Amino acid sequence: MTAFQRFRTNLAACVGLAILAAMVLLAATAPLIFPTSPWEMVGEPYLRPLEGPYLLGTDMLGRDIAAGIAHGARVSLMLALVATVAATGLGILLGAFAGYCGGAVDEVVMRATEFFQTIPSFLLAVVLVALFSPSILSIVVAIAVVSWPGVARLVRGQFLSLRQAEFVQAALVLGEPTWRIIFRQILPNAIGPVIVTASLMVATAILLESSLSFLGLGDPDLMSWGYMIGASRNLIRDAWWMCTFPGVAIFLTVLSINLVGDGLGDALNPRLTA
Amino acid sequence: MRLRYILRRLANGVLVVLLVVVFNFVILRLAPGDPAMIMAGESGASDEQFIADVRRAYGLDQPMPTQLATYLGNVLQFDLGFSYRQKRPNAELIGERLPATLLLALSAFVLSLTLGVLLGYLAARYRGVVDWLVSVVSLAFYATPIFWIGLMGIIVFSIQLEWLPAFGMRSIMPVRGEFAKIADVLHHLVLPALTLGLFYMAIFARLMRASLLEVRPLDFVATARAKGATIGRVWRRHMLRNAFLPVLTMAGVQAGQIVGGSILVETVFAWPGIGRLAFEAVLQRDYNLLLGIFLVTSTAVVLINLATDVIYVLVDPRARPA
Numbered sequence: 001m002t003a004f005q006r007f008r009t010n011l012a013a014c015v016g017l018a019i020l021a022a023m024v025l026l027a028a029t030a031p032l033i034f035p036t037s038p039w040e041m042v043g044e045p046y047l048r049p050l051e052g053p054y055l056l057g058t059d060m061l062g063r064d065i066a067a068g069i070a071h072g073a074r075v076s077l078m079l080a081l082v083a084t085v086a087a088t089g090l091g092i093l094l095g096a097f098a099g100y101c102g103g104a105v106d107e108v109v110m111r112a113t114e115f116f117q118t119i120p121s122f123l124l125a126v127v128l129v130a131l132f133s134p135s136i137l138s139i140v141v142a143i144a145v146v147s148w149p150g151v152a153r154l155v156r157g158q159f160l161s162l163r164q165a166e167f168v169q170a171a172l173v174l175g176e177p178t179w180r181i182i183f184r185q186i187l188p189n190a191i192g193p194v195i196v197t198a199s200l201m202v203a204t205a206i207l208l209e210s211s212l213s214f215l216g217l218g219d220p221d222l223m224s225w226g227y228m229i230g231a232s233r234n235l236i237r238d239a240w241w242m243c244t245f246p247g248v249a250i251f252l253t254v255l256s257i258n259l260v261g262d263g264l265g266d267a268l269n270p271r272l273t274a
Numbered sequence: 275m276r277l278r279y280i281l282r283r284l285a286n287g288v289l290v291v292l293l294v295v296v297f298n299f300v301i302l303r304l305a306p307g308d309p310a311m312i313m314a315g316e317s318g319a320s321d322e323q324f325i326a327d328v329r330r331a332y333g334l335d336q337p338m339p340t341q342l343a344t345y346l347g348n349v350l351q352f353d354l355g356f357s358y359r360q361k362r363p364n365a366e367l368i369g370e371r372l373p374a375t376l377l378l379a380l381s382a383f384v385l386s387l388t389l390g391v392l393l394g395y396l397a398a399r400y401r402g403v404v405d406w407l408v409s410v411v412s413l414a415f416y417a418t419p420i421f422w423i424g425l426m427g428i429i430v431f432s433i434q435l436e437w438l439p440a441f442g443m444r445s446i447m448p449v450r451g452e453f454a455k456i457a458d459v460l461h462h463l464v465l466p467a468l469t470l471g472l473f474y475m476a477i478f479a480r481l482m483r484a485s486l487l488e489v490r491p492l493d494f495v496a497t498a499r500a501k502g503a504t505i506g507r508v509w510r511r512h513m514l515r516n517a518f519l520p521v522l523t524m525a526g527v528q529a530g531q532i533v534g535g536s537i538l539v540e541t542v543f544a545w546p547g548i549g550r551l552a553f554e555a556v557l558q559r560d561y562n563l564l565l566g567i568f569l570v571t572s573t574a575v576v577l578i579n580l581a582t583d584v585i586y587v588l589v590d591p592r593a594r595p596a
Contacts, residue, residue, distance in 0.1 A: 111289075117527060118290050118579060119572045123552065127568050129573035130556050131305040131312070205420055211538055217555060226419075232506050233425055233542065242430050247422035247537030 006267040013263020019256035023249075026071035034067035038223040040069075049241050057241045059232055065242065069249050072225040076253065079136065080205035083143035087205075088198045090144060091151025096182050098152065099159025109156070112147035121146035125208060129217045136219050145209050147201055154197055158190035165189075192268045200261035203254045210250050225250050275589050283583045287576040294572045298565040299345050305561070310334050314420045319426055328358075355568035359558045364566040368548055372570070374443055375540070375547030379533050381463060381571045383468035386532075387525055390475040391518065394482025398490075399509055410485070412476035420535055424469040424542035431465060438465050441544040466543045474528055481524055485517040492516075519590055526582030530575035 007013055017037075043052050044063040052058070056065040088260030098109035116124075150246040159201060162168060163186070171185050212218060225246040232242035294483065302309045310329040329335055332355070333344045346356070354364040357372045397408035415423070432440035439445070439462050449458045490513065499505070541548035548567050555564040 009424065064337055114286070115293055118530055118575060119294060120530045120568075122534035123529065123537060123568050123571055124534075126537065126556065127301065129565055130559075130564060131301055131561055133306065143303055203417070210419050211421065214419070215541065215556060217556065224447070229422060233421075236414065236425055236428060237433055239434075243422070243425050244429075247419065247425070249413075250422065251418050254419075255413065258413065258417055 002076035003267040007263050009165045010263045010266060011212035013266075014265065016256040016259025017252065018175065019252055020260055023073055023194045023253050023256065024077065026070050027077050030067075030074055034064065034070050036064075036067065036069040036185050038063060038068040040064075046239060049245075056245045058241070059228070060235055061219055065228070065245055068223050068228050069225065071223045072228065072246065073253070075219075075222045075224045076206050076209055078252070079139060079143070079209050080202050083140045083209070084198055084201045086140060086144035087147035087201060088151050088194065092155050092187070092194065093147040094148070095152035095155025096159055096187065098180075099183055100163060100186070102160075106156070109152060110121065111151050116146065118151045122208070122211065125212060126215065126217065129212055131225055133213075134217045134219055136222070137208060139212060139217075142212070143205050146208070147205065150201070151194060154193055155190060158193065162189055170230045193265075195264040196261060196268060199264055202257060203257040203261065206250065206254050206257070208231055276566065278433070280580075280584060280587065282581060284340065290576050291569075291573050294569050295346060295349050296342070298569060299342055302561070310407070313355060331538055354569065356560045357563045358561055359560045364563045367551060368566055368570050371546060371548045371551045371572075374545060375533070375536055375549055376574075377459075378463065378466055378470065378539070378545060378547055379536050382474070382536075382539075383525070383529065383532055385467055386471035386474035387478055387521075389471070390478025391482050391521060393475070393479040394484075394521075395486065395514060397479070397483045405483075408479060412479045415476040416480075417442075418472050418473070420469055421518070421538040421540075421542050423472060424465070426541055427465050427469055428542075438462075440465070443546050467537050469542070470532065470539045472504035473535070474532055477523065477528065478521055481521050482517065482528045486513055486519045489513050490518045498529040502530050522582065522586060522589070526579050526586075529578040529582070530572075532580075533571050533575055 004187065041062040042064050043054060043058050043062050045058055045060050047054055047058040047062075049055065049057040054064050054066060059065055059068075094109050094112075098106040125142040125146050126264065127144065129138050132138040132141075138239075159182075168181060168185055171181050176185070209218075210224065210226030213224045214230040215228060216227075218224045218227045228246040229243040235242060285459060296459075302312055305312060310324070310332070312327050313332055314328045322514050333341055336344070353366050354368065357364050357367060360367060393408045393412070414590075427438075428440040431438045442460055443462050445456075445458050449455050494516075495508060495513060498508045503512070536547060537549035537552050538543065541553045544550065548571065552564055552567045555561070555567065564589040578595075
C-alpha cells in the first residue's frame with residue numbers, strides 16, 4: 001500500500017481532513033461571507049444565537065460573533081502556519097548541523113534544546129510578546145522560539161544515524177560539498193518524521209496563539225479566537241455564547257489537525273502502528 | 275555512580291537558572307524602550323527625575339559587564355527589583371503568591387498523572403471499546419485550550435449546577451475552624467486543578483498506553499506468566515512498573531508546562547497565585563515583575579526536574595549515566 005492509500009483507509013484521519021478543509025474554506029471565504037469588518041458593531045449587543053439575523057449572536061458591543069470566528073480562522077491558521085514554518089526551518093537547520101558535525105556544535109545545540117524544553121515555554125512566550133509589544137511578528141517569533149527544539153532533536157537523531165549510511169559515504173568520496181550532502185543527500189531521507197512533527201506543531205501553535213491573545217497579547221489589529229474569549233469571559237454568567245463558540249472553533253481546528261497529523265504519521269511509517 | 279549522575283543534573287539545573295538570569299538581563303536591554311522605564315513599569319510619561327533615580331538605583335549608568343554583575347548579585351540575594359506599580363519589592367509579591375500556585379500545580383500534576391496512568395492502563399489492558407473511549411477522551415482534551423475548559427467548567431458546575439465556586443481560593447464569608455478552612459480551599463481547588471490537569475492527563479494516558487503495549491511482547495512478561503503469575507498480577511506488578519518509567523520521564527518534562535499553564539487557569543479562576551500575578555503584570559506593563567516571575571517559575575521547574583531525576587534513580591536501579 002502506498003502512504004496515500006493507508007491515509008485514505010484511516011477513518012479518523014479522513015474526518016480530521018474534512019473538518020480542516022471546512023475550516024480552511026471558511027478562512028479563505030471569510031471576506032466574501034462577512035464583507036463587513038468583524039470589529040464593526042452591526043447589531044444590537046447581547047443578542048442570543050439565532051435571536052436576530054446573526055447565527056451565533058452578537059457580543060457586548062453588538063459585533064457579529066460568526067463574523068469574528070470566520071475572520072479569526074484566517075488569523076489563527078495563518079499565524080500558526082507561519083510560526084510552524086519558521087520553527088521547523090530553524091529546527092532543521094540547527095538539528096542538521098548538530099547531527100552532521102557532532103562535537104562542540106552538537107553539544108551547544110543539544111544544551112540549547114534542553115534549556116528551552118526545561119523552562120516553562122508558555123511563560124517565555126508571554127515574556128517575549130509582552131516586552132516586544134504584541135504584533136504579528138512578535139507572536140510568530142515567540143511561538144517559533146518555544147517550538148523549534150523538538151524538531152531540532154528529531155532531525156539531529158536522523159542525521160546521526162544517516163551520516164554513516166553508504167550513500168552519504170559515497171557522496172563524501174565523490175567530493176560533494178558539505179551543504180550539498182546535508183541538504184540534498186541526508187535531508188530528503190530524513191524528512192518524513194519531520195513533516196509529521198511539523199503538522200502536529202500547527203495544532204500546538206494554534207493553542208499557543210489563542211492562549212496569548214486570550215491574555216490580551218494578540219495583535220490589536222487582528223480579530224482572533226483567543227481575543228474573543230478573553231474579552232467576553234467576565235460576562236460568562238449572562239452571555240455564555242460569546243466565549244463558547246470561539247472555543248468550539250479552536251477545539252475543532254486543533255482536533256482536526258491532530259487527527260490529520262496522526263494519520264500522516266501512521267501512513268508514512270506503517271511499522272510503528274500498534 | 276548514582277551520586278555523580280545526580281550531581282551532574284544539579285549542575286545542569288544551576289546552568290539553566292543562570293541562563294534564565296542572563297536571558298532576563300539581555301531581553302530588558304533588547305526590548306524597545308529604555309530599560310529604566312521598563313523597570314519602572316512606565317511607558318514614558320513620567321518625569322525625568324524619577325527615571326534618573328531608577329537608572330541610578332539599578333546601575334543602568336554603568337558599563338554592561340558591571341550591570342550584569344550587579345544584576346546577578348542582586349538575584350543571588352533574592353532581590354528581584356521593585357514593583358513601582360504595586361509599590362512593593364517583586365520578591366515579596368512573588369513569595370506571597372507562590373504557595374497558591376504550588377498547591378494548584380501540584381494537585382493538577384498528581385491528578386493528571388494518576389488519571390492518565392489509570393486510563394492508559396485500562397486502554398492497553400482491555401482494548402476494544404475501552405481503548406476507543408480512552409483515545410477519544412484523550413484526543414478531545416488534548417485539543418481543547420485549557421482556558422476554555424475552565425470557562426466551560428464554570429458554566430456547567432458553577433452557574434448551572436451550582437456545585438463548585440468559580441472564583442478565588444477562599445469564600446468571601448469567613449469560615450470558622452481550621453478543618454472548615456482547609457475544606458473551603460479544597461472546594462475552591464477542584465475546578466482549577468481539574469482544568470489544569472485534564473490536558474496533561476490526555477498526554478500521560480496516550481503515553482502510558484503506548485508504553486504498556488511496547489512492554490507486552492518482552493521476555494520478562496512471558497517469564498512471569500510461565501512462572502505461574504496470574505494475568506492480573508503480571509499486568510499490575512510486572513508490566514505496569516516497567517511501563518511507568520518512560521511516563522515518569524515525560525512527567526518531569528511536562529512539569530514546566532504545567533507550571534506555565536497555571537497562568538491561564540489562574541487568570542480564568544482568579545486564583546491568587548503567581549500566574550494571576552503574571553497576568554496582572556502583563557496588564558500593567560510591570561515587566562520587571564514579569565521577568566521575576568519567569569525566573570522564579572523556571573527555578574521551581576528545575577527543582578521539580580531534579581526531584582524527578584532522584585525518584586527515577588530510586589525507582590529504577592538500571593538508571594546509570596549514559
